Amino acid sequence: MNQKGKLMLIAxxxxxxxxxxxxxxxCALGRGDDGDAEGTTQAQAEQAGAQSQSATAYKTPEExxxxxxxxSVWRSGNGAELSxxxxxxAEAEADKANLATFDVTQVLxxxxxxxxxxxxxxxxxxxxxxxxxVLEKGKDGAWSVTSDEFKLAxxxxxxxxxxxxINVKGVDSNLLPLIAGDREGxxxxxxxxxxxxxxxxxxxxxxxxxxxxxxxxxxxxxxxLDDAAKTVxxxxxxxxxxxxxx
Numbered sequence: 001m002n003q004k005g006k007l008m009l010i011a012x013x014x015x016x017x018x019x020x021x022x023x024x025x026x027c028a029l030g031r032g033d034d035g036d037a038e039g040t041t042q043a044q045a046e047q048a049g050a051q052s053q054s055a056t057a058y059k060t061p062e063e064x065x066x067x068x069x070x071x072s073v074w075r076s077g078n079g080a081e082l083s084x085x086x087x088x089x090a091e092a093e094a095d096k097a098n099l100a101t102f103d104v105t106q107v108l109x110x111x112x113x114x115x116x117x118x119x120x121x122x123x124x125x126x127x128x129x130x131x132x133x134v135l136e137k138g139k140d141g142a143w144s145v146t147s148d149e150f151k152l153a154x155x156x157x158x159x160x161x162x163x164x165x166i167n168v169k170g171v172d173s174n175l176l177p178l179i180a181g182d183r184e185g186x187x188x189x190x191x192x193x194x195x196x197x198x199x200x201x202x203x204x205x206x207x208x209x210x211x212x213x214x215x216x217x218x219x220x221x222x223x224x225l226d227d228a229a230k231t232v233x234x235x236x237x238x239x240x241x242x243x244x245x246x
Contacts, residue, residue, distance in 0.1 A: 062107040065114040065135055068143055068158075073200035076153030082145070083200060083228045091152040092228035098151040099229075102131070112137035120149055166191045168223065170206030178210060178219055179237050186235060186242055190223050193233050193244035201225035204233060222246075 058064035066084070074082035080093035091098040102118040113136040122128030131149040138144065143158040150156070168187040179186055190204050204223040211220040218238040225231040233246035 060107070061109050061114055062104055062116075065107050065116055066104070068135060069145065071196070071199060072143060072158040074145060074156035075159045076156045078153055080152040080156070081200060081228045082150065082153075082156045083198060083231075085197075085229050085231060088229065090227075090229040091150060093152045096152055097228070100149060102128075105130070110134070110136075113143070118149070166194045166201055166225070167203045168206075169203060170208065170223075172206075174208070175206065175210065175221065178212075179242075180240065182240075182242075186237070189235055189242035189244040190233050193246055194223075194225055194231070197233065197246050198225045198227040198229070198231040201227040201231065 058067065066086075069084035069089075070086070074084075076082070076093075078093070080091055080096075082089065082091050087103070088099065088101045090100075100120055101122070102120045103122055104116060105119050106117040108115045113134065116133040116135065118131045118133060119128045120131040131147060133145060133147040133149065135143065135145050144155060145158075146155040148154065168190050171183055171186060175186075176183060194201050194204055203226040205226075207222045207224060209221060212218075213220070216238065218236055220234065220236050222235065223233045225233065231246055233244050235242055235244045
């Protein structure tokens with residue numbers, strides 16, 4: 001090979017080396033850019049998710065206030081217990097009890113809590129009377145509720161629930177054959193629903209009453225909880241599955 005050919009070959013090899021190096025750098029930068037873009041997108045998604053989770057899940061002050069009242073276990077300094085359900089509240093202490101029905105007429109935010117105006121003991125024949133319930137959130141994050149409508153104590157504080165599974169009582173040989181012997185299934189359905197409907201309850205007792213709907217292939221029965229409101233959990237059984245409401 002003559003001198004001119006050698007020079008041309010060296011130049012071509014150098015150009016190829018530059019091209020390869022440039023391609024490698026370009027690919028590396030491209031991967032870096034894509035990684036940054038993916039990282040940015042993921043970070044933005046996580047931030048949006050966090051913002052979404054931090055936003056309130058309640059549409060109105062009334063919805064939030066009633067959720068706090070219904071989902072909390074309320075206890076007074078003298079040991080009385082209070083529970084709220086849709087349209088009623090109940091107090092209990094030893095052999096004493098007080099039950100009242102109500103309609104919510106107004107809920108206003110007040111500091112870290114709410115002021116609720118209730119139409120208490122309203123019926124079709126009478127409007128009842130206005131009652132004020134004040135729901136407050138303390139500096140420690142604990143809720144308290146006060147009202148002159150309460151008879152056994154004027155103030156209650158939210159306390160932790162029992163934390164244990166609700167004891168389901170009374171399921172026996174009369175009921176089991178009708179639900180394919182699935183004691184565990186019906187007890188689990190009652191416990192899960194009771195934990196949401198009455199956080200202060202510790203026991204659910206079978207009513208020993210069953211309604212059979214043969215046209216629908218469905219069984220319906222109920223359990224009464226030991227909370228102040230004596231909440232009733234209704235269970236339906238169809239196609240091997242349980243559904244509890246209350």
